[in-house]
Amino acid sequence: MVPFLIIIYSAIIISFIQVAAECFPIKKPFLFRFSECNYCKKTLTFLQIIPVFSFLFLKGKSKCCKVSIPFTYFLLEIITPCYMVFLYVEFSFSQHFFIYCSIYYFLAFFLITDILYMYVPNAIMFLFFSTLLLFYLLFQLPFSTLVYSIILSSLFYLLFYLIFRKGIGLGDIKIFIVLGSFLGFKMGYFIFFSAILLGTFSLLTALALKKIKKDNQVPFVPYIFTSFILISILIT
Incomplete structure (x- = not known):
């Protein structure tokens, strides 16, 4: 039932x-x-x-x-x-269920806005972070671990953005920081790495088939969304 x-x-x-x-x-x-x-x-x-x-x-x-x-x-x-x-x-109905559900639905929202408008709204990003933080507090998960993950994820992904800013949007970086913060840096990195691989493969394939031009902007959230689903299934 x-x-x-x-x-x-x-x-x-x-x-x-x-x-x-x-x-x-x-x-x-x-x-x-x-x-x-x-x-x-x-x-x-x-x-x-x-x-x-x-x-x-x-x-x-x-x-x-x-x-x-x-x-x-x-x-x-x-x-x-x-x-x-x-x-x-x-x-x-454990903490993992609610946290993964929340991440899934917010990523689905960003997937649509990215495809239609190439846009990740800051207001919804703030709601995304706040929702996960609420679950973190409700289930009394270790706060020191969260702070460590936030600092490490922020430093890593912001540095990546500064180096490769032409290849990725700031909205995508914000998503990776939230994922790395609440899923742990290791799982967040797996999602990041697989999203890069999926995105690179898809872009090179599209270029080879002449479906897009070299300078075209391509939404990246669909690859983050796909990677999150795959990694969350494989790791559990």
Whole structure:
């Protein structure tokens, strides 16, 4: 029963996060309003906003104007329930479950804002840090370890940014600092290293296939998001 409820609620939460990530950077209201088509602004019916089902039912296109729905949204609605059930099976409702869940949802938010706007909002970054700090305090985890991880992660990633600032954004660095602080520097570094590998491989492949130009900016949060999921699964 619990895994079923996790699947339902996690799909609803990720759908809301996707809407919030679309609207927040452009200061568009997303609370207490009816969902609407991103293209023609027509109000969507209930059947058009059901996670996963709506995408399949509509065959990946909006019903009103027949424009393709971004596949990223469907992918998140599939991955999220699977990942949340995995966390529950591994950790039940322990501190690891809540910390990993929080990180996942915030990274999903940043993934959307980075893809759409190449932007990582500072206000949400502050909320990200504050949420993890709250869980850290609620579960009475060692505060000295947290301080050590914050200092070490900040020094390492800020130094990396100063040296390679043309190859990575400051928003990405802030995410790495938060991950290294609350997951521990070692796990944070594994995520960082695998994200660099994934990003480099994808960029070189895209350049070889002439999908992008050499000077094009590419969102990096998708690789951080993917690396977090992979590393968190492999390490547990």
